[in-house]
Amino acid sequence: MKDVKGKVAVVTGAASGIGLAMCESFAGAGMKLVMADLKDSPLEKEAARLRSAGTEVLTHVTDVSKWEQMQALAAATKAKFGGANVVCNNAGVRSMGLIWETSIEQWNWVVNIDLFGVIHGIKAFVPDMIARGEPGHFVNTSSVAGLMVVGTGNAPYNVSKQGVVALSESLWHELKEVGAPIGVSVLCPGVIPTNLRENSNRLKPSGAAPVQSRAVTADMKPMPASEVGQLVLQGVQNDRFWLLTHPKEYRPMIEARCRGIVETGEVFRGKAT
Ligand SMILES: NC(=O)c1ccc[n+]([C@@H]2O[C@H](COP(=O)([O-])OP(=O)(O)OC[C@H]3O[C@@H](n4cnc5c(N)ncnc54)[C@H](O)[C@@H]3O)[C@@H](O)[C@H]2O)c1
Numbered sequence: 001m002k003d004v005k006g007k008v009a010v011v012t013g014a015a016s017g018i019g020l021a022m023c024e025s026f027a028g029a030g031m032k033l034v035m036a037d038l039k040d041s042p043l044e045k046e047a048a049r050l051r052s053a054g055t056e057v058l059t060h061v062t063d064v065s066k067w068e069q070m071q072a073l074a075a076a077t078k079a080k081f082g083g084a085n086v087v088c089n090n091a092g093v094r095s096m097g098l099i100w101e102t103s104i105e106q107w108n109w110v111v112n113i114d115l116f117g118v119i120h121g122i123k124a125f126v127p128d129m130i131a132r133g134e135p136g137h138f139v140n141t142s143s144v145a146g147l148m149v150v151g152t153g154n155a156p157y158n159v160s161k162q163g164v165v166a167l168s169e170s171l172w173h174e175l176k177e178v179g180a181p182i183g184v185s186v187l188c189p190g191v192i193p194t195n196l197r198e199n200s201n202r203l204k205p206s207g208a209a210p211v212q213s214r215a216v217t218a219d220m221k222p223m224p225a226s227e228v229g230q231l232v233l234q235g236v237q238n239d240r241f242w243l244l245t246h247p248k249e250y251r252p253m254i255e256a257r258c259r260g261i262v263e264t265g266e267v268f269r270g271k272a273t
Contacts, residue, residue, distance in 0.1 A: 001085065001136070001137050001239065004026070004029050004085075004086070004237060005029065005031070006030060007032070007085035007086065008031065008034065008077065008082075008083065008084050008085050009023070009032070009034070009085065010033075010073070010077055010086070010087045010088065011026075011033065011034070011088040012036045012037070012062065012091040012121065013036075013141075014033075014035035014036055014037050014043065015035065015037035015038075015042045016042065016046075016195050016199065017196060018141065018189060018192060018194060020046055021228055022233075023046070024050070024226065024229055025226075025230050026086070026229075027053065028233075031055075033055055033057045034057075034058045034076070034077045034081070034084070035058070035059050035060070036064070037061070037062070038062075038063060038203070043059050043061070044059060058076065058080045058081070060072070064113055064121065065109075065117055065120075070117075070120035070123075074125050074128065078128060083132055083134075084125050085129075085135065085136050086139070087121055087122075087129075087137075088139040089117060089122070089139070089140045089141065090139070090141040091113060091117050092114045092141060092160075092196070093113050093114065093200040093203060094110070094157050094197070094200045095109070095110045095157065095200065095204060096153050096154070096209045096212060097153055097208070098152070098155075099155045103205070103208065105205045106205050106208045110156035110157060111156055111160050115159070115160040115163040115164060115167070118140050118141075118164050118168075121140075122171060125138075126175075126180075130180045130182070135183075137182060137183040137185065138168075138182065138184045139185045140164050140167065140171075140184070140186050142161045142162075142187060142188050143157070143188055144189070144190045144250060145161040145162070145270075146161035146162050146164055146186070147162075147250065147253075147257075148253055148270045149269055150269075150270040151269070151270065151271070164186065168185075172241060183236070183239040183241075185241055185242075185243050186241065186242060187231075187232060188243065190220045190223070190244075190249060190250070191220040191221070191222040192223055192224075192225055192228055193224070193225070194225055197211050197212075219271075220246050231243055253270055
């Protein structure tokens, strides 16, 4: 989608971190925004700031884990702007704990946001985008944990983020198969300073262990969220599928994992800080 000016971008998890940075980059490129996040997030404050800089913004309180709320987000986008051109399924949380010690409630919480939130976003927006026939683009936020298992005690996140990669690849192929002019990107951030740990600990089910470590591999220079926002904008404009924030640092780990699969039989594990 080379020409994004005047087009409509929907972003979930838009009130903080990477989602907010995507909104800022899109606004800078002249796009209209639909910012979606939870009720007790700084959604209105951030939207007001972007509006005062001249961007047209619709806010919509949305819990991505709830299918009805994602349908309502799509309906509100249609009513206000006639539909979405770019949809960023970005909202996410993390948890901490061994697989068998993690409660089913906590498993559901992470998977329903990090994986089903993306499924809901695709199901809610694709049919109208295909029907309108305009150029469009999806950006699904995965992680370095979508490309390899990172650390231990991180299984719900690893499972969800690897699911997002598989879902995004499947979506790319299926949209091509039906001839829809809609691109797909999967964003795999490494170390990005945001409020992910704090928000996850604030929102987690009661009784769940707090997140202490980051779900990222060691030895990576953090990339500011603003740069991730620009990477995403360029990914949309250049129709690029894989959006890696730290490709040089990932490369030896991805190669080691693949060597394990096809040559050595070793089970690779990314380091967590
Ligand atoms: N920060 C990193 O280093 C990093 C690395 C890899 C992947 N990611 C991914 O990037 C995405 C954005 O995270 P971030 O780092 O900007 O964190 P963040 O906590 O700063 O932002 C996430 C936003 O999602 C919102 N959110 C949480 N649950 C929600 C729900 N059920 N419905 C709607 N919104 C919800 C939060 O309110 C928050 O505003 C996540 O999917 C995360 O897994 C982050």
